[in-house]
Amino acid sequence: MLPYIIRRFFHLIPTFLGATLLAFLISQLVPGDFVTQRALEPNVRQETIDRMRAQFGLDQPVLVQYVRWMGSLVQGDLGMSFSSNQPVMNVIRRPIQNSLYLVLFATILLWMMAIPLGVFSAVRQYTFGDQAVSAVSYFGLAIPNFFFAQVLVLGLFLFRGFTRETFGYSSLLFPVAGMTSNGWENFTPWHQFWDIMWHMIIPGFVIATASIAGFTRVLRGQMIEYLGSDFIRTARAKGLGNRSITYKHALRPAIIPFIAGIGALLPSLIGGAGLVEIVMAWPGITPRLLDAIQRQDIYVVLGFLVISSLLLMIGNLISDLLLAVADPRIRYG
């Protein structure tokens, strides 16, 4: 197992280098550079601008800039943020953490909803329930994430209007913006945790719905295939109960592709989270990335691209390893 892990790890390095190079080349599309904006201010002298260029290394050829940036990157230094004058790492750490919380929560929610639905549709194939599940999953497939979030927010407001008139209860059922309540810093740690969970419910649910459709459909197909196979017939012949057959014998092999899919799921979840983050004012990667890009804060943009691609690759690696652990048929010699 260990040699496999090591080999896979080394396999990542060229891909990662390629991704950084691509990201860096894209950053060269920035019209002018960060200092150009400063140069437009009347009270900034030419010497100051030249000094800033030299300080940030912007006067060097592109390749030199890349090698320099790469050199500090491998030492864990992502450079300085121009606009906030802080190390990039400090600027991007919190948003990445926040996005990860949300994606993790959405993934768990997705599994909790999709597995029962997929199993249900497979066991009750062609019944009304099966068709209802497939109709709902088409719905999840077709509705844009951010629009769904907007609709839910509207629904919550309308519901508040209803409860206010009938019960005099005038707060929202779930929070619709941000990650924490007012005064969060003074909460106890336990309370802080619950507060974040509480804020994650709506955005997490929205992000999960987008992937439920595909997930349920594939799981249903897998389950139907396994339920019709010989080893299930043997299990039935042995006199095993339905429940045990469904969950112990059929579900286990059917779930394997999804373990492999965790890595593939990550990009879509991160991407899907992006727009929901904007609607729900979640302090995650996307709002900060948009902000940084508008300020032409190249190294922050690069930092986001590099760290998110690194996380993505690690996610893929982990799912491959999980797959090797979960599926004894896979040889990793």
Next chain:
Amino acid sequence: MTVPNPSQSQMPKGKDVAKVAVGGKTQGRIVWEQFRKHHIALVGLVVLLLMYVAAAFAGFLAPYGMNEYRRTPVSAFMPPTTIHWTDPETGRLTRPFVYEFVSERDPVTRQRVYVENTDGPRYPIQFFVRRPNQTYRILGIWQSDLRLFGVEDPARVFLWGTNSLGKDLFTRILYGGQVSLTIGVLAVWVSLTLGLTFGVIAGFYGGLVDDFFMRLVEVLDAIPGLFLLIVLATLLKDPRNPLAQLFGLQMTSAQTFLMIVMVLGFVSWGGLARTIRSLVLSLREMDYAQAAKALGASEGRVMFRHLLPATASYVMVILTLAIPGFILTEVGLSFLGLGPSELDSASWGLLLRDATARGVSIQFVPWLLIPGIPIFVAVLCWNLVGDGLRDAFDPKKRR
């Protein structure tokens, strides 16, 4: 004269022999017949056709111009206009009409509310109105000023309400279809061209070439697509970016539109290239490919005349199922304000952006969410059509 049934007629002569040998049907015909039996997919196809026609004839169907609005009297955030079908005095059915609206402040919430001026004159809805000062072009060619319906000034008819500037949402949704419905279809072709070319080349040559392209796909996959899109779209939208400077582009609305198409295609060709490559890897060992090679066909001919067409049915399905994804992505980009700009187009995503704008409380202006419905319907229908096509191409699912 009656047409003889092929099964009863004598053995046909000449070139007809080949046709009868395969049951008298071409592949396209078989697929179409299978597809027709898939009723839901057929419904999807019809709805899509209607949507595309509506977008193409947006100028005719819409009562107003895309950017038309009046400062006075104020019409910002006007709710959908009530159309009266019955005469309020007699209660009998009458020609549909509207009243003029006057704006007031709600004494409690301080929100602007619009009240019907029921004492004023009634303005009947007129059909086939000419508005000479608001002309439009259909498909960019035919100029006209004929509108399907409208009302006389000063009354106005806003079927789905107005936005913050008082522009008619119904009109803008119709025009928005021109952007949102076409970008996906165009981007698929960019993605297809890149994916097919690189996939076929990688699969055909194998070895180092294959390695190079597959590593390239991995690198593209390694950066989260949305972030790549955001960065590329923002930077390329700016006319001062080095690429635009190089080609002398001003990033006019048409150029921005094409740029978005290119970016969408560029970010997403990887998966297709990978699948085509693996198909070609097995196809190139087939007898007919070897035969073509032995007959002295050039590499290019083998690749693009013999191997590529064999992937066609698969590609068509992938293509159809990729379009809804592109529509969703474009709508998302526009929602972030990174699509074609506000003034010359009204992508559905851009319209939804108004609903989350600063200072807008959605519970007072719920109609701003209407643009989400056509997105939903379009994506749903493309998915249905794609699934129908997939089943129609699949010999195992023939009915």
